[in-house]
Amino acid sequence: MSGQNTGLATSGLRIVIGSDEAGVDYKDALLADLEADPRVAEVIDIGVRREADDFTRPYPYVGLAAGQMISEGRADRALLFCGTGLGVAIAANKVPGIRAATAHDSFSVERSVLSNNCQILTMGQRVVGLELARRLAREWIGYTFDPASASAAKVQVLSDYEGC
Numbered sequence: 001m002s003g004q005n006t007g008l009a010t011s012g013l014r015i016v017i018g019s020d021e022a023g024v025d026y027k028d029a030l031l032a033d034l035e036a037d038p039r040v041a042e043v044i045d046i047g048v049r050r051e052a053d054d055f056t057r058p059y060p061y062v063g064l065a066a067g068q069m070i071s072e073g074r075a076d077r078a079l080l081f082c083g084t085g086l087g088v089a090i091a092a093n094k095v096p097g098i099r100a101a102t103a104h105d106s107f108s109v110e111r112s113v114l115s116n117n118c119q120i121l122t123m124g125q126r127v128v129g130l131e132l133a134r135r136l137a138r139e140w141i142g143y144t145f146d147p148a149s150a151s152a153a154k155v156q157v158l159s160d161y162e163g164c
């Protein structure tokens, strides 16, 4: 995998944000939050967008597109939404080298980065309140995986399995 995300942010994160129709309200709200966050260098909105042709784009395309962007080194992380958060995570995890997790609580969000070195966080607009989603995203941005931690060897098992 080229441009593999180490989780080490040195000059601001490049974050992909995306959703299907069922997650677009949260996607647009979190897009504004990320753009205002000084820890974020770039926000890349991959849709869907209201009034656009892609509005009914199914969730697998969103998850796959986000995973591919990270895999190709065009972004460091992605924040994705659908109705449950599950579909976009399943899709993103099909891309080799990508670790995406659905999390709606603070501890799981923390561990998705510090234990699992996940590059992608997903949430469900039909599952979690907007203010909690916003708080979780703020917390998520603050975590950085430590490649010297005891968790690194466990994540490496996955990388070795995938060969990337």
Ligand SMILES: O=C(CO)[C@H](O)COP(=O)(O)O
Residues within 6 Å of the ligand: 020, 022, 023, 059, 082, 083, 084, 085, 086, 087, 088
């Ligand atoms: O939540 C979704 C997929 O996990 C999606 O937003 C809705 O999918 P559907 O229930 O198949 O319409």
